Amino acid sequence: MGFSNWLRRKGKPDKDKALPVGMESALESRQDSQEASQNGNMESRQQQPEQSRGFFSRLKDGLERTRSAFVARVDTLLSSHRSITEELFEELEEILIQADVGVETTLQLVDEVRETVKAKGVTDPAELRPIIQERIQEILSAHTAPLTLPDTHPAVIMVVGVNGAGKTTTIGKLAYRFKSKGKKVLLGAADTFRAAAIEQLEIWANRVGVDIIKHQTGADPAAVAFDAIQAGRARGCDVVIIDTAGRLQTKTNLMRELEKIGRVIERELDGEPAEVLLVVDATTGQNALSQAKLFSEAVDVSGLVLTKLDGTAKGGIIVAIAAELGLPVSLIGIGEAYDDLRDFEPEEFVNALFEA
Numbered sequence: 001m002g003f004s005n006w007l008r009r010k011g012k013p014d015k016d017k018a019l020p021v022g023m024e025s026a027l028e029s030r031q032d033s034q035e036a037s038q039n040g041n042m043e044s045r046q047q048q049p050e051q052s053r054g055f056f057s058r059l060k061d062g063l064e065r066t067r068s069a070f071v072a073r074v075d076t077l078l079s080s081h082r083s084i085t086e087e088l089f090e091e092l093e094e095i096l097i098q099a100d101v102g103v104e105t106t107l108q109l110v111d112e113v114r115e116t117v118k119a120k121g122v123t124d125p126a127e128l129r130p131i132i133q134e135r136i137q138e139i140l141s142a143h144t145a146p147l148t149l150p151d152t153h154p155a156v157i158m159v160v161g162v163n164g165a166g167k168t169t170t171i172g173k174l175a176y177r178f179k180s181k182g183k184k185v186l187l188g189a190a191d192t193f194r195a196a197a198i199e200q201l202e203i204w205a206n207r208v209g210v211d212i213i214k215h216q217t218g219a220d221p222a223a224v225a226f227d228a229i230q231a232g233r234a235r236g237c238d239v240v241i242i243d244t245a246g247r248l249q250t251k252t253n254l255m256r257e258l259e260k261i262g263r264v265i266e267r268e269l270d271g272e273p274a275e276v277l278l279v280v281d282a283t284t285g286q287n288a289l290s291q292a293k294l295f296s297e298a299v300d301v302s303g304l305v306l307t308k309l310d311g312t313a314k315g316g317i318i319v320a321i322a323a324e325l326g327l328p329v330s331l332i333g334i335g336e337a338y339d340d341l342r343d344f345e346p347e348e349f350v351n352a353l354f355e356a
Contacts, residue, residue: 055339055342056348056351056352058334058335058340059334059342059348059349059352060352060355061310061334062309062310062334062335062340063309063310063315063334063349063352063353064310065310065311065312065313065315066099066309066312066313066314066315066316066353067353067354068313069098069099069313069314070095070096070099070101070313070315070316070353071353071354073095073099074092074095074129074132075129077091077092077095078125078126078128078129079125079126081125082125083123083125084117084122084123084124084125084128088125088128089110089113089114092110092113092128092132093106093107093110096109096110096316099313099314099315099316100285100286100314100315100316100317100320101316101317101319101320102286102289102316102317102319102320102323102324104320104323104324105139105319105320105323105324108323109132109135109136109139109319109323112135113128113131113132113135116131116135117131129354133350133354136319136350137346137347137350139319139322139323140318140319140322140329140344140346140349140350141346141347142322143322143323143326143327143328143329144322144328144329144330144344144345144346145302145303145328145329145330146330146343146344147275147277147303147330147331147343148274149238149239149274149275150274152269152274153232153233153236153237153238154186154229154232154233154237154238154239154240155238155239155240155274155275156229156232156239156240156241156242156265156269156273156274157174157239157240157241157242157273157274157275157276157277158225158242158244158261158262158265158273158275158276158277158299159171159174159241159242159243159244159277159279160244160246160258160276160277160278160279160295160298160299160301161246161278161279161280161291161295161305162246162280162281162291163194163246164246164281165246165279165280165281165284165291165307166279166281166305166307166308166333167243167246167279168197168200168201168204168243169204169307169333170277170279170305170307170331170333170341171187171201171204171241171243172201172204172205172207172208173333173338173339173340173341174241174341175187175204175205175208175210175241176208176338176339177338177339177341178238178239179208179209179210183238183239184235184236184237184238184239185208185210185211185237185238185239185240185241186210186211186212186213186228186231186232186235186237186239186240186241187201187204187205187210187211187212187213187228187240187241187242187243188212188213188224188225188227188228188229188240188241188242188243189201189202189212189213189214189215189224189243190221190222190224190225190228190242190243190244190245190261191221191243191244191245191246192215192216192217192218192219192220192221192224192245193217193218193221193245193254194245194246195217197243197245197246198214198217201214201243202214211231211235211237213227213228213231215227221244221245221257221260221261222257222260222261222263222264224242225242225261225264225265226264226268228240228242229265229268229269230268242261242265242273244257244258244261245257245258255294255295255297255298256298258295258298258299259298259299262276262299262300272300275302275303275330276299276300276301276302276303277301277302277303277304277305277330277331278291278292278295278296278301278303278304278305278327279305279307280292280304280305280306280307280321281307281308282306282307282308282309282311282312282314282315282317282318283308283311283312283314284314284317285312285314285317286317286320288306288317288321289317289320289321289324289325292304292321292325292327293325296325296327301327302328302330303327303328303329303330303331304321304327304328304329304330304331305330305331305332305333305341306318306321306329306331306332306333306344307332307333308333309332309333309334310333310334310335315353318332318349329344330343330344331343331344332344332349
């Protein structure tokens, strides 16, 4: 019995299921240690922009593991079949699932490929490759939102996500990005729950050369957000980027804290922040999908930042998040250099993924 038939008989796995409680604590501890280590070693890293290589070349390199786990296996599958059969489609489903494209998205995508094959009378398995590529690009193109700032000053960006996802690094790279464009940037250290969070963000502020508003560890995060907005106005800042607590998404009290910060920002701005960016780690695969769903229930996420694409074979999760949650992807991270945080361009991404 094929994979899809088994799946349809057994039912879809619960994609929203969070990690077991015992595993949460272990993962949180490991993520805190990893992030502290990464930020603590920043002084020894060379993170300046690479001038000698184009971004597309670096993007291709960054997607190498996903390409090997996904596209290379698709190519092997297609070359091993002389005709297009139901067995081929079922094996394709397995490959997509294992690449973390997601069960629901995989079934829909393969069904659409079947329909295209039937409508166009395709018989050669090799002709499926461009069909798959085109459909993935269509999914991603329908859910993308470039990072844009309003004319109001300061423009406030709220950054959310679990510890270890690369949230602090993303904020530092965003600060560098805006400062490089002549913007005056201020950081707000509203992750007051984790002892190292304020220090890590301050390291980035010093490296990039921007100001930071901070309170003591354990202070009210909403008060930090309030002070950051007030300071941004007083200092004539163009952009205020507010960090937030990054406990795992199942912590109800911290989800309420995010909601409180959001309310304070809306009250002070007399409207919503310019962006609410959710940072997710591509290496976590399907758990990133669960995070995205739960965070978007707590705050009005405007865009997704997918980090660590260069360190995972699970880059297919970007397709699942876009298709199943409809959350737009704004930025992707494919390395440690300051300018390796880039606007997400669906066509460029898919071309880099499928190009050998």
